[in-house]
Amino acid sequence: GVTISFALAGAACVLNALCYAELASRFPAVVGGAYLYTYAAFNELTAFLVFTQLMLDYHIGAASIARSLASYFIQFLELIPSVKGNVPSWIGHGEEFFGGVVSVNILAPILLLILTVILCRGVKESSAVNTFMTTLKIIIVIVVVFAGVFEVDVSNWSPFMPNGFKAVVTGSTVVFFAYVGFDAVANSAEEAKNPQRDLPIGILGSLLACVILYVAVCLVITGMLPYTLLGEDAPLAEAFSAKGLKFVTVLISIGAVAGLTTTLLVGLYVQSRLYLGLGRDGLLPSIFSKVHPTLHTPLHSQIWVGCVAAVLAGLFNVHALSHILSVGTLTGYSVVSACVITLRWSDKATNSRSLGKISIWQEGVFCLVIVALCGFIAGISYRFSYSIAFIIIAFLIATVGSFSLLYRQVYVPVDPPRFSCPGVPMVPIVSVFFNMFLFAQLHEEAWYRFVILSLIAVGVYAGYGQYNAVPSTSDHSSVAYHGVPSEAP
Numbered sequence: 001g002v003t004i005s006f007a008l009a010g011a012a013c014v015l016n017a018l019c020y021a022e023l024a025s026r027f028p029a030v031v032g033g034a035y036l037y038t039y040a041a042f043n044e045l046t047a048f049l050v051f052t053q054l055m056l057d058y059h060i061g062a063a064s065i066a067r068s069l070a071s072y073f074i075q076f077l078e079l080i081p082s083v084k085g086n087v088p089s090w091i092g093h094g095e096e097f098f099g100g101v102v103s104v105n106i107l108a109p110i111l112l113l114i115l116t117v118i119l120c121r122g123v124k125e126s127s128a129v130n131t132f133m134t135t136l137k138i139i140i141v142i143v144v145v146f147a148g149v150f151e152v153d154v155s156n157w158s159p160f161m162p163n164g165f166k167a168v169v170t171g172s173t174v175v176f177f178a179y180v181g182f183d184a185v186a187n188s189a190e191e192a193k194n195p196q197r198d199l200p201i202g203i204l205g206s207l208l209a210c211v212i213l214y215v216a217v218c219l220v221i222t223g224m225l226p227y228t229l230l231g232e233d234a235p236l237a238e239a240f241s242a243k244g245l246k247f248v249t250v251l252i253s254i255g256a257v258a259g260l261t262t263t264l265l266v267g268l269y270v271q272s273r274l275y276l277g278l279g280r281d282g283l284l285p286s287i288f289s290k291v292h293p294t295l296h297t298p299l300h301s302q303i304w305v306g307c308v309a310a311v312l313a314g315l316f317n318v319h320a321l322s323h324i325l326s327v328g329t330l331t332g333y334s335v336v337s338a339c340v341i342t343l344r345w346s347d348k349a350t351n352s353r354s355l356g357k358i359s360i361w362q363e364g365v366f367c368l369v370i371v372a373l374c375g376f377i378a379g380i381s382y383r384f385s386y387s388i389a390f391i392i393i394a395f396l397i398a399t400v401g402s403f404s405l406l407y408r409q410v411y412v413p414v415d416p417p418r419f420s421c422p423g424v425p426m427v428p429i430v431s432v433f434f435n436m437f438l439f440a441q442l443h444e445e446a447w448y449r450f451v452i453l454s455l456i457a458v459g460v461y462a463g464y465g466q467y468n469a470v471p472s473t474s475d476h477s478s479v480a481y482h483g484v485p486s487e488a489p
Contacts, residue, residue, distance in 0.1 A: 001161040002227075003218040005171035010211035012172070012438070013179040015431035016333045017207045018421045019340045020183055021200035025419040026343065028199065032277030033183055033270070034332040039281070041339035042365075044469055045461055048283055050335050051274060052457040053328035053450065058271045060321050062112070062264060062305075063312035067094060069260040070107035070313075076253045094317060103317035109310035115265050116306030119272070122295050130265050133258040138213070140255035144236070144248060145216045151243045152223030162227070169382075173441035178214065180329050181263065182207045183336075184270045200419035268305055275301035282468040283461070323443040327450045330439045337431040338368050340421055346410040364409050367401040368432065374398035375433035379440025402429045 023037045032039070034054060039047035074092030078084040089095045094105040119126045161168055182203050221230065224239045240248040276298040279288030292299040312318055345364060358366070374394040381390035405425050414420035421427060 001163065001168045002171060002175070002222060003215055004161070004168050005175050006178075006211070006214045006218055008169070008172040009176040009179060010207070010214070012176060012431075012434050013182070013207055014204075014211075015427055015434070016337065017182050017203050019333075019337045019428050019431060021203045021419045022340055022414065022421040023336060023343070024199035024203065026414070032274065034336050035274055035277055037339040037343075038335050041342045042335075044281065044283065044465070045458070046335070048278075048461050048465055049454055049457050050328075050332055051278060051283075052453055052460075053331045055271065055274065055328070056449075056453060057325055057328035058267055058274075059305075059308055059312065060318050060325060062267045062271070062309040063108070063316070063318040064321075064325075065260055065264045065267065066108040066112045066309060066313040067105055067318065069111055069257065069264060070105055072253060072256045072260060073107065073111070076257055079250060079253065096317065102315055105314055108313035112264070112268075112306055112310045112313060115261070115268060116302060116310075119265070119268055119306075120292075120295065120297055120299055120302050122297055126265060126269065130262050133262045133265075137255045137258040137262065140251050140258070141213055141217065143251060144240075144255070145213075145220050147245060147248050148220040148224055148240065148243075151245075152220060154223065156223050156226050166382075170441065173438045175214075176326075176438055179207060179210055180326070181266060182210075183332070184266045197417065268302070268309065271305040272298050272302040275305065280470070282470040283465040324446045324449045327439070327442060327446045330435050330442075331450070334372060334432050334435040334439075337428040337435070338372075340428045341368065341405065341409075341425045344411045344414075344424055346412045360408065364405060367404045368429075370401040371398045371405075371429055372432050372436045374401070375436030376440050378433075379437035382437070383441055398429075398433055402426065405429060 027036060027040070035047050035051045038050045070092040071094075074087050078087065090104045090106060092105065092107040094103045094108075096103045118129055217236070221236055221239050225242055229242070230238060236252050237249045240246075240252070275284065275288045276291070278284040279286055279290075279298075279301065288298070288301045288304070290300055291297065342361075342364065345361065374397050378391045378394040378398075380386070381388075381394065402425075409425070411424060
C-alpha cells in the first residue's frame with residue numbers, strides 16, 4: 001500500500017513538474033521560481049504572499065534537516081566502538097532545557113555554516129559537492145535495493161493494502177512531501193548553460209528518478225519483513241539487521257548522511273535565490289540583491305539564510321514544528337499551476353465576451369479560485385468522512401469552472417524551443433485541484449499558520465514593500481517582469 005502511495009504522490013508531482021518546466025523554460029534567465037512566476041502572472045502582493053509561505057517552509061525545513069544530519073553524523077561516528085556512548089547529547093542529538101523550550105545542538109549549526117561557506121564560494125564548488133554526494137547516495141540506494149531483493153518474501157505483500165485504499169490515499173498526502181525539491185531546479189535559471197533545454201530535463205528527470213527509487217525501496221523493505229515489525233524511525237536499518245546484513249546498515253547510515261547533505265545544500269541554495277529575487281524587486285532591502293563581483297553568488301542573501309537556519313537548528317527543537325510544514329509548498333505548487341494557465345491567455349479574449357462588469361481575465365481568475373476551493377472542500381469531506389454528496393457536488397462545480405476556463409478563454413501555444421506543458425488548461429487545473437485536496441489533509445495548525453503568516457505578510461507589504469517596490473510594466477495582457485520581454489502576442 002505504501003508503494004501505491006508513493007506512486008500516487010509521484011503522479012501528482014509530475015503534474016506540478018510539467019507546470020514548473022514550462023515556466024522555467026518561459027523565463028530561462030531570471031531567478032525566483034514560484035515567486036517570479038506569480039509576479040509575472042498576477043501581481044507583486046500575491047507573489048510576496050507566496051514567497052513568505054515558501055520561505056517559512058524552507059527556513060524550518062533547513063533547520064530540521066540540519067538537526068537530522070547532525071544526529072545521523074553522530075550515529076555514523078558511533079559505529080566506532082571507542083566513540084559509542086561517549087558523545088554528549090548536546091553535541092549532535094540535542095539536549096532540552098527549560099522544559100523543552102530550548103533544545104541545544106552544537107553540531108547542526110556548524111554543519112550549516114560549512115555548507116553556507118561552500119555555497120558562497122560559487123556554484124561550481126557547491127555543484128561539485130552536490131554531485132559527489134548525490135552520486136554516492138544513488139549508488140548506495142541501488143546497492144541496498146539489490147541486496148534486499150534476494151531477501152524478499154512475497155507473502156509479506158499479502159494483503160497488499162491491509163488498511164484499505166483510503167489509508168493509501170492518506171499515505172500519499174504524507175509521502176507527497178518526499179518529492180519536494182524539483183522546484184529548486186527552476187531557481188537555478190541564471191546559472192544554467194542552456195536553461196530552455198536543461199531546466200525541463202532537470203525538473204522532470206530528477207522527479208521520475210525519485211519515483212522509481214522510492215517505489216523500489218518500498219517494495220524491498222515491505223517484502224523483507226512484515227510491515228507490523230517495521231519501526232518508524234529507521235525501518236531500513238531494522239529490516240537489514242533482522243536479516244543479518246549488518247554491513248548494509250553501515251551503507252544506509254552513509255547514504256543518510258549523503259542524502260541529508262544534498263537536501264540541505266539545495267535548500268539553502270534555493271532560499272538565497274528567492275531572497276535575491278525579492279531584493280531586486282525592492283520588496284526586501286537592496287542588500288539581498290547584491291551579487292559578489294568575483295564569486296558571482298548572492299553573498300549577503302546566502303549568509304542571511306545560513307545564519308537564520310543555524311540559529312533555529314542550534315537552539316530549538318524544530319522537529320516539533322514539522323506538522324505545520326508543506327503549507328508553503330502546496331500553496332506555491334497551486335499558484336504555479338494557475339500561472340501556466342493565466343500566462344497562456346491571449347489578449348484576443350476581449351471585454352465583449354465578459355460577464356457584466358467582470359472582465360474575461362477576472363472571470364478566468366475567479367474560475368481558478370472556484371476550482372481551488374472545490375479541491376479543498378472535497379479534501380475536507382474526504383478527510384472527515386462527510387457524506388460523499390459533498391465530494392460529488394464539489395467535483396461537479398470544479399468541472400463547470402474547468403469547462404469555463406477551457407471554452408471561454410483563448411490560449412496561446414508555446415513556441416519552440418521552449419518546453420510546453422501538455423493538455424493546457426486541463427493538466428494545470430487537475431494539478432490545482434489535487435494540490436488543494438492534499439492541503440485539506442494537513443494538520444489544523446498548518447491552516448492557522450497559513451492565515452496568520454498571510455496577515456503578517458500583508459502587513460509587511462503594506463508598511464514596506466509597496467513603497468519600495470521597483471515599478472513593473474506588467475499587466476494582464478502583456479506579461480513582462482523587470483526586463484523580461486513581453487511574450488503576449
